[in-house]
Amino acid sequence: MVQSLRALYARAIVTCALAGYAHSFSTFQWPNPQLSYADSQIYEGSMSILTQGCPPRENTTVPAQWLRIASAYHDMSTHDVDDGTGGLDASIQYELDRPQNVGQGMIDSLNDFKAFRVAAPFFGMADTIALGAVFAVAGCGGPLIPFSAGRVDATEAGPETVPEPQQDLASHTEAFRRQGFTPTEMIGLVACGHTLGGVRQVDFPLVVTDTEDVVQTFDTTTNFDNAVVSEYLQNTTENILVVGPNVTTRSDFRIFSSDGNVTMQRYVDFLSSDTFNETCGTLIERMINTVPNEVTLTEPISEPFDYVVSEPLFSYRNGTLSMATTLRVINPSDNPSRTITLLWADRQGSSCPSTGCTSPSTSSQQVVFSLIGNIQGLTGIRYSFNATINATTSLSKFWFEINENDSSDPVVVDNGGSGFVIEQDTIFIDNSRSENLFLSSSFTDVRKVIVAVRGDASSSVSITTFDPNSSASTPPYVLTVTTTELQLDESNPSEGGFTFFTGNVSETVNFLNIVANVGGTSYTQENFDMTVVNFPFVTS
Numbered sequence: 001m002v003q004s005l006r007a008l009y010a011r012a013i014v015t016c017a018l019a020g021y022a023h024s025f026s027t028f029q030w031p032n033p034q035l036s037y038a039d040s041q042i043y044e045g046s047m048s049i050l051t052q053g054c055p056p057r058e059n060t061t062v063p064a065q066w067l068r069i070a071s072a073y074h075d076m077s078t079h080d081v082d083d084g085t086g087g088l089d090a091s092i093q094y095e096l097d098r099p100q101n102v103g104q105g106m107i108d109s110l111n112d113f114k115a116f117r118v119a120a121p122f123f124g125m126a127d128t129i130a131l132g133a134v135f136a137v138a139g140c141g142g143p144l145i146p147f148s149a150g151r152v153d154a155t156e157a158g159p160e161t162v163p164e165p166q167q168d169l170a171s172h173t174e175a176f177r178r179q180g181f182t183p184t185e186m187i188g189l190v191a192c193g194h195t196l197g198g199v200r201q202v203d204f205p206l207v208v209t210d211t212e213d214v215v216q217t218f219d220t221t222t223n224f225d226n227a228v229v230s231e232y233l234q235n236t237t238e239n240i241l242v243v244g245p246n247v248t249t250r251s252d253f254r255i256f257s258s259d260g261n262v263t264m265q266r267y268v269d270f271l272s273s274d275t276f277n278e279t280c281g282t283l284i285e286r287m288i289n290t291v292p293n294e295v296t297l298t299e300p301i302s303e304p305f306d307y308v309v310s311e312p313l314f315s316y317r318n319g320t321l322s323m324a325t326t327l328r329v330i331n332p333s334d335n336p337s338r339t340i341t342l343l344w345a346d347r348q349g350s351s352c353p354s355t356g357c358t359s360p361s362t363s364s365q366q367v368v369f370s371l372i373g374n375i376q377g378l379t380g381i382r383y384s385f386n387a388t389i390n391a392t393t394s395l396s397k398f399w400f401e402i403n404e405n406d407s408s409d410p411v412v413v414d415n416g417g418s419g420f421v422i423e424q425d426t427i428f429i430d431n432s433r434s435e436n437l438f439l440s441s442s443f444t445d446v447r448k449v450i451v452a453v454r455g456d457a458s459s460s461v462s463i464t465t466f467d468p469n470s471s472a473s474t475p476p477y478v479l480t481v482t483t484t485e486l487q488l489d490e491s492n493p494s495e496g497g498f499t500f501f502t503g504n505v506s507e508t509v510n511f512l513n514i515v516a517n518v519g520g521t522s523y524t525q526e527n528f529d530m531t532v533v534n535f536p537f538v539t540s
């Protein structure tokens with residue numbers, strides 16, 4: 001019953017979206033870099049391109065490789081329900097030399113995840129592997145699995161717990177119990193996984209004994225569907241883990257038939273596709289959400305957050321602060337008369353009326369959604385703002401008002417009543433003074449970051465940068481974290497009480513923290529989002 005409701009829910013979202021009905025998307029208390037980033041990776045990130053249409057690679061498919069690495073058969077298999085340790089933690093990165101983790105797909109998948117530079121301080125390789133599994137299933141036409149973020153990456157190998165095809169049923173049942181799954185769920189999970197891809201001769205010569213066979217696929221379809229089940233029940237299956245010449249490695253046969261085929265039969269009955277998809281969606285979601293007890297995941301995200309605000313970008317010149325930001329609105333009605341206004345309140349004194357200073361949106365752009373957003377039939381508009389703010393009175397918080405200019409009341413987007421609070425205005429990255437710098441001497445692109453400090457040259461500023469572009473050429477791929485002391489910027493002399501400090505960072509840095517000491521007081525800004533800056537381009 002629960003599963004049916006979930007499926008109905010998923011369908012309801014799509015139907016509402018397609019019909020353009022009023023919607024009830026959720027929001028979160030800003031700032032929340034983890035949820036903002038998870039939303040942007042699911043709904044607007046580019047990684048899902050590699051799974052769209054279930055594309056082939058290495059005689060299997062990219063999604064098959066991505067799902068396998070996340071699975072109860074690999075990274076997640078280290079979980080132990082008895083002591084609450086292990087789970088999906090990217091420990092696979094340290095376990096690739098084990099025979100049980102053989103396969104080009106493992107390296108290919110980790111290289112994909114590295115290439116898309118998804119890793120962030122609050123979104124590690126384990127979250128990326130889990131997101132990869134969500135995209136893999138959706139890309140091959142399977143269910144949409146809600147995504148939760150917050151996994152913690154391991155820094156060393158876990159125990160050797162990957163189940164292997166030559167093990168007996170009792171060992172597999174115990175392995176899945178230890179990972180938190182009942183014998184029935186084990187049957188489901190293996191069937192759900194083995195709807196994609198197959199077994200490679202070169203990696204499993206004792207399973208695929210015919211050296212002419214490069215890969216023996218588990219079923220005759222590429223897509224995420226119940227063919228693996230129906231072909232098994234109709235005795236037409238060529239799944240090598242069911243009918244392979246080596247009886248010892250027929251692990252799928254032992255697992256599928258372990259309850260007299262009751263579970264497999266159930267998938268087919270229901271499987272008007274829906275039951276298989278529902279069951280697999282629930283089981284795979286549980287599988288990728290299996291983490292050590294001390295790790296807490298976010299609530300599952302099954303729809304985009306509405307009213308997502310991007311990092312406010314500040315700049316100071318000639319007595320004024322400018323602040324650029326954007327507001328994303330999901331599934332807006334088609335209304336060219338809509339106006340959206342940015343409002344803000346003074347930080348010091350009063351130059352704004354009590355209702356707030358205002359600045360209209362300067363432009364708007366259709367949101368380009370990733371695979372999941374497209375499947376859900378979403379539309380979205382991102383409105384841009386560029387406010388000119390009196391630098392002395394500054395601002396303490398901002399908010400938005402959406403006016404459809406019809407008879408309806410304007411909608412106030414104010415972060416649940418508190419407004420979008422600017423914690424401090426003493427230090428900020430100056431978006432118009434900073435530069436995207438092409439160094440012709442070394443043919444490299446760097447970012448010259450300029451931090452404006454409301455204080456004098458005795459201040460000190462350092463930045464800690466997070467770069468997902470790991471310099472390693474083989475796993476483990478970990479974020480490169482670098483702390484740099486900034487220097488006084490000679491090309492930007494002090495102005496209006498502001499002093500400017502500078503340092504170069506790699507163009508692939510996606511987040512940074514600033515720590516400053518100004519007049520004996522410490523200021524910090526954490527998780528500044530470098531992916532939205534628009535520094536001017538300069539060649540030097």
Ligand code: HEM
Pocket residue numbers: 060061063064065067068071072073102103104105163164165172189190192193194196197198199200201203204207251284
């Ligand atoms: C007793 C448990 C399991 C055993 C013994 C097992 C065994 C295997 C073997 C031997 C392969 C071939 C790998 C290769 O040639 O590269 C394979 C592939 C695969 N397995 Fe499993 N598996 C198990 C459970 C699972 C589970 C729970 C999932 C996911 C829910 C899963 C997903 C996959 C996928 C997607 C592939 C295809 C990979 C590709 O084509 O690149 N497996 N499995």
